[in-house]
Amino acid sequence: MMQTRHYTLIASPDLSFGELRGRLTELGWDMESASEKPILEGEPELAVFVHRTEDTRIHYTYNPVVHLRVLQFRGPRAESWHLKVAGGISALGAKDLHRLLDSIDLKHLLLGLFAAEELSEIEVIEQVARLCLNADARVARTAVRVRDSLLSGAVGRVATQLVEEQTQHPERSVWFAHLSQPELRKQVLRWLMRDFATSNASIDQTLRSALADSDPEVRITAVLATARLNAKNAGPALREAAIPTSTSEGADRRDRFFFERLRQTALRYLATESVAPNSKNHEGKREQFRKAIHGELEVRDDPTLLLHALITPLEPAEPPKRLPEEVENRDESYFLKRSGLALRWVPPVPHWLGEDPTGAPEPQNPIRRVTPNNGFFIAEIPLTTAMVFWSSEPDTEPPAAGNKNDASPFLCTYDVATHLCEVFSHLERASLHLPSADQWEMAARGPDGRRYPWGNCFRQDGQLAASPWGMKKGPQNVYEWTGDVGPAGSRIVCGGQATAPCAARHAVSAADAAAQGSLRFILEGEPD
Known part of the structure; x- marks a missing residue:
């Protein structure tokens, strides 16, 4: 049996139940039932609204501690009524959640966490993750639960999106493009350079994705990785890659020509057979470039230090062996x-x-x-x-x-x-x-x-x-x-x-x- 999807709104905590009920009545909704003897007078914790002409219901719940008002729409017209009611009342959105989760007020933090869970708002996952380490145990425990809930709910949506994108770009690595942080994508490329001698079909896909990445340093790192791994199949993507040439594009004034020279050198490097690391028959710029991408170039100035930073992966940090008493x-x-x-x-x-x-x-x-x-x-x-x-x-x-x-x-x-x-x-x-x-x-x-x-x-x-x-x-x-x-x-x-x-x-x-x-x-x- 197909499961009907539910649509959820979080009403503003400033909106009383009486005000909310009045606005729903104006939109054609009648209250069918409500919990008796609420903790706060006039603020039932549970209520059900039915539409006068359509087979759709709103299940309302209220948390009086943090003033969380949840409206869940159920029925064949749930999606359209979700949109209509959202336009008729004051409701919390992603920006409001960001503000609440940045607050120092306990009730605001808990309201933001509960609302994020109800809305399955994955956009705030980083703030939720930070709150897992909050000094207040109530906030930390709630954040851990909400984090796990958000990640679990996101899996299905992400899987569907990945399938669609892989169909559109079969030559690229969709999993690489969806690594959440540019730093992760850079480190993947640097570990590939460290751990592999040559490219393969999967690495070629990763390099093509990296050369089209939105982050300029990911693209520059991919230029070096394409040459280092002798990924000739990624050559067309290397030629088409957008190399940063201005500050607004991510290039420091010292690097505006340096990055493009790296690309041109990488293209020339791919155009000939790769040089064995210990070869004594190739000198000059090509040999210097080979040494650079193999990590054999001596760091002596800003350009060589930059090359070192672009090809060197970060090793996992060892925790302190002994923790100070303080x-x-x-x-x-x-x-x-x-x-x-x-x-x-x-x-x-x-x-x-x-x-x-x-x-x-x-x-x-x-x-x-x-x-x-x-x-x-x-x-x-x-x-x-x-x-x-x-x-x-x-x-x-x-x-x-x-x-x-x-x-x-x-x-x-x-x-x-x-x-x-x-x-x-x-x-x-x-x-x-x-x-x-x-x-x-x-x-x-x-x-x-x-x-x-x-x-x-x-x-x-x-x-x-x-x-x-x-x-x-x-x-x-x-x-x-x-x-x-x-x-x-x-x-x-x-x-x-x-x-x-x-x-x-x-x-x-x-x-x-x-x-x-x-x-x-x-x-x-x-x-x-």
């Missing part, structure tokens, strides 16, 4: 115990740092590889104003906004920043301090030498992205204090511009005592 682990995420401030782990693995000299009178930061001794924890976001206020009354509940991505950073002088390190060290009974410039760059850049936290191509919304280690709000329009001292006693700051690469550093004169910046704490890892 840190707690919640589902593989780390938090300071008293304040609940979110931390990110930077493991003791080699990191590429630095950039070519820019000619500007800034602190020197040459290209080099650095390994932190024991690893370290760094605050996920800069210290917020709300968290600073809490530190003056630490017996109160810590602010939920302290872990939110959109919380505004607290701005202060260097002296105040070091004082706050002492204050929070006392509260947490931990040795918290400002990061060195190298530590800040490691956390913002990750180990592969990428230019920005999100990758190697410019993005207008990049300041919202997390680094490979999970640090957020790195490059933004606020400098961040570090513990490093520069020439003549100056203080070294990082960040400062949304478009600044992770390697950018600046010196603040010791005489400029009023200079302000934000700060984030670090906590050194325990020795083995």
